Amino acid sequence: MTGRIRMGLIGGGPGSFIGPVHRIAAELDGEIALVAGSFSRDAARSAEAGRGYGIDPDRAYPSVEAMFAAEAARADGIQFVTIASPNFHHLPAARAAIAAGVAVMSDKPMTATLAEARELAGLLEDAPVPYGLTYTYSGYPLVREMRERVAAGAIGAVRKVVVEYNQGWLAGAGAGKQAEWRLDPARSGEGGCIADIGVHAFHLAEFVTGLRVDRINADLGTVVPGRLLDDDCQMFLRFAGGARGLLMASQVMTGEGNDLAIRIYGETGALRWSQENPNRFEWLRGDGGMEIVRAADPGLSAVSMRGTRLPGGHPEGLLESLANLYRDFAMQLRGEPGSLVPGAEDGLRGMALVATAVTASREGRGWVDFTG
Amino acid sequence: MTGRIRMGLIGGGPGSFIGPVHRIAAELDGEIALVAGSFSRDAARSAEAGRGYGIDPDRAYPSVEAMFAAEAARADGIQFVTIASPNFHHLPAARAAIAAGVAVMSDKPMTATLAEARELAGLLEDAPVPYGLTYTYSGYPLVREMRERVAAGAIGAVRKVVVEYNQGWLAGAGAGKQAEWRLDPARSGEGGCIADIGVHAFHLAEFVTGLRVDRINADLGTVVPGRLLDDDCQMFLRFAGGARGLLMASQVMTGEGNDLAIRIYGETGALRWSQENPNRFEWLRGDGGMEIVRAADPGLSAVSMRGTRLPGGHPEGLLESLANLYRDFAMQLRGEPGSLVPGAEDGLRGMALVATAVTASREGRGWVDFTG
Amino acid sequence: MTGRIRMGLIGGGPGSFIGPVHRIAAELDGEIALVAGSFSRDAARSAEAGRGYGIDPDRAYPSVEAMFAAEAARADGIQFVTIASPNFHHLPAARAAIAAGVAVMSDKPMTATLAEARELAGLLEDAPVPYGLTYTYSGYPLVREMRERVAAGAIGAVRKVVVEYNQGWLAGAGAGKQAEWRLDPARSGEGGCIADIGVHAFHLAEFVTGLRVDRINADLGTVVPGRLLDDDCQMFLRFAGGARGLLMASQVMTGEGNDLAIRIYGETGALRWSQENPNRFEWLRGDGGMEIVRAADPGLSAVSMRGTRLPGGHPEGLLESLANLYRDFAMQLRGEPGSLVPGAEDGLRGMALVATAVTASREGRGWVDFTG
């Protein structure tokens, strides 16, 4: 593991789904190694998880504080930490990392509330460390390719964006452990679906178009009786400059898996991409023709190809997309330019979206300004 | 042609696209024959069109009035008339038909304005003749199959409907003859995209779900500078009983053809269908499975099969869908039950949608009641 | 119906599937009218069918002979006849038409046996009448577009062709009325699947590439026990000039509908098309790009557009494809150039394929010459 960047993990205890996902993605390209963690606030469970990850038993810590203290004392201490604990824990975890001068890679949303996000942004201003947010889908090579093409004018000025994120796993009344904290305002924050997946869709729309939303008209609803948070969202968007947009996000679309999709229409062309079949997008050309752009096709941009490990026709998936964020973050840590990992500004916009949409929808305000 | 129902055509003059489409669809199943027409207000052009359709030269009339007068005097006069002239002409044409006691099959929208539609509905109440509206897409066998299945509870109570109608042919500043009258409020009415295709999407949503919209929040826009009518619409819907909905309709989605599509999510399943590939729909089952339901599959409903002419794997298309409306209309004319042809009530709802959405969007009212 | 070309029909009696299909397709464009028929050798049934088609009762004949005799005596007698009876009847029906000097549009295969086909070809040489074969799939606008493009060098010299025709309707032991005569050598001829659908695939391959097969290696099998004819075929092809090919045709591929598909690989590109989604094909370009070519796209050839009735995004299907053959046949009858309707030469090649493949496969000969 010579020369690998050393990573700690907060969260990802026994039975966790997201912990191993971070481990796989971070280590995929051989540039990063998970070496320490505060996997659970229960010492025994943290130790158990550490054994599962195959790390040195001494480095499976019973608390975030213990981890940062012990690691700071080592010559080979962690260089960054990934925060994979529930939303309400994102701020304290990040605060501890910043205090220790350790870089942060955080699950989205940035924090549980907008106020917390602003606090965190302030901390990062006062004591800067590299800070990344795993808007995972922005790591797909073809998402990045679309971004490049829009920026290069391949579809002309953007006029309309339709972004949607359709899931069905909360369509039933009971939905298991993953659902539990997400449906609890105390742990998840004031947004349900909007905070869990709506912000992914929102980030994707801004990431690919390079535009910024400045007005929204939100319609958040709770479909399954008894819930305290939204589980179905629809939103009109208006981008600075006038482009129109539509955002859908739902967790009660029975039968849907993880259907994040975006369509961008410009004056002279359009792009369509769907996460469930991520290795291609459609390019509707201004001359009436339609092309299928495939991962690893000749002529793709350097930024797309740098996230592509296999030749055309050999599918890559979500783990590789997340690995691309880690690879970019490693570039950042090494002081190299070009990283596309979302940061605090993106995090703040997402939190502002949740706060603005929840309030505006609840109060039936119709169109409201969005300042991000 | 013994025994065929005799049809007249209003509009569909030389160079018309929609005239021959109606002729093909009406005659497809051998139950109806086009025998007369007022194809143009120019006598020579009407005669020229009549020759193109191969009808008796005496029955290509220079005016609607002339047609109804002459046909009424014949033993083999027309039994119904199809109105395929521009929107502003729908009311006078229908009025003349009603006065002559001739049944009416009309292109949508019902009329150019809601006031006109109400006038027409009144005329039909006072002097009833069979009246059908060619919401063409409701003739697809699998659209009807979805309607049957929703009604039979295949997906449980409907919770969310996403209907969209994406076209790109008006994305450029100039868009030819078809576009001309559609973009002129004097001939088209107060709605642009919403009246031209939005009402199709709206009808489809209500037709398939059997639900009625009772509130809307509309965002209509004009993307191409200089236009007087909307060319891009997005709308939140609320159905009586609480189901949520989203309607998109646009004619400036560069590169899109005729992408009408609907997704219906219920408590225990979902259906997804797209007009550009109309011979299948997806059924997301409550148990997590996914089926592709194909035209002519074993076990389809009688109403679906009666509109299916070919065995599985032999594609049928739009002309056959429209022909199914004509076949149903012929049933109505023969006094047989079971027709699913949309009628005046559907027409009124469409017109009300246009009026309500245009006003509410222009005035930024947010949510408004919709009474149809 | 002024000015329409007058058509008679042989076969297509009560309960027939293919009879109405021919009627719809022939009449679709308003250039042809079905006016007479010998629908069944049973006079009462022929009359019943005539009523169904809405023709003059006097022109529903009890025999082919009666039809030709009576029609010859009329000023408005039939100008061509469509043969839609079982294979064994194709020769006598065509012979009678030729004797009467009436043009022939025939279902494929040309006849029941190669010897018969040669006899028919001889008759046509001695007393020429326009003769067309309904290789229906060659009427699809995009099939014709592919043909144009291959001829224009869009994919360079053709190197490899994969054509397949997968059906499943004979996978079960019993398969209804449609199956009955097809599985009976006395009525169907010596080929089963190869004669029923293999010849479609073969014709398609030669039609699109413009190449001629000159060697085959056939593997015909009977999968369902007790059958007398092949129900599953696979064949290596070699085209004059050296291009390689593969032909699959099966009627026992459980669950398949009517999956006719072709892929053509050239030195600098490739085309892929599937009948079940006929309004698009894929064009793999030599530069590594991939385009979706859609019906009615800008830039399609005149020959493709002349068979396209609707704008992009409005699906057309099999009936319209067959109608394109009828429209071409009408051109032929009017003495206009440009018809692409397959003729006797194509019919002979199909019959030769059946005879050669059946014999070569039965005798295990491996590669054999194919002289067509």
Place this chain on the structure above:
Amino acid sequence: MTGRIRMGLIGGGPGSFIGPVHRIAAELDGEIALVAGSFSRDAARSAEAGRGYGIDPDRAYPSVEAMFAAEAARADGIQFVTIASPNFHHLPAARAAIAAGVAVMSDKPMTATLAEARELAGLLEDAPVPYGLTYTYSGYPLVREMRERVAAGAIGAVRKVVVEYNQGWLAGAGAGKQAEWRLDPARSGEGGCIADIGVHAFHLAEFVTGLRVDRINADLGTVVPGRLLDDDCQMFLRFAGGARGLLMASQVMTGEGNDLAIRIYGETGALRWSQENPNRFEWLRGDGGMEIVRAADPGLSAVSMRGTRLPGGHPEGLLESLANLYRDFAMQLRGEPGSLVPGAEDGLRGMALVATAVTASREGRGWVDFTG
């Protein structure tokens, strides 16, 4: 890395594509660690590669012999070796591993020639070590699911198998470094396309169906002039028990990426899967219905789920498929049951296929027995 199984790598030197792929896949699940390698026969290049992989510089060896000698002397020496060098080197590398008592995971084909494969099989009998072959595609969860379902009778007795592997990267005359040794009989063996990808297709067909081929009729060709090995293969198959099959493999299908696909037709249903969209397969049911089975769907078999890391809708790809083979191999090394990694018998069958097909095709023998 505590507790990880220690792996060495043969081949995968600087610039290698396949080396890093093996590293990623082997390490993906945290059960295996690459710790040593003989990456190149050039010591400097081997050392350079070792630095790239981040291993201990002492463990980047200049030769296979040096590696096995040094590793044997370590307490923490390698427990298995992955052979990723060109075909001609597979036998000597495996021989050295066996001599050292080290388990082997080998790229396919097993060796360059059938004689070599038999020699290797003999060595493995004499001095058994765990031996796996990376028929990578057999690691896809849905490939394994299909295998389970066929075995469980979901489609009844298998009647017909169509397997194809279409690539286009050798369509041009020059095709870069990857192509070089593949087109050289001295390094690649007597088979070109058949050995490179045909054996994948063959293995997939036998793996999924559980059947064994016992007769073949092969048509191998060289499309691009000047080549010494086949670049396009088509083959009829007959399975023991009588099922019919068709195998296509080509590297000159211009524009194709890595289109490995299989269709299996049984008496009561069928399955269709394509590698380029690997997270779903189609199940054509005997009752005429069609299902889409998706990765991680409820009800999938345990063997499929154990290779699935993410919830439904989160795509996994080729690296994860290969990782599944490594995970199974780790199970084998730990003495746990249930591994599905292909072994020497599969390797021998592949080599026999190449030898039999090359000879039979060259000599035009038609059908020949295949004894595997």
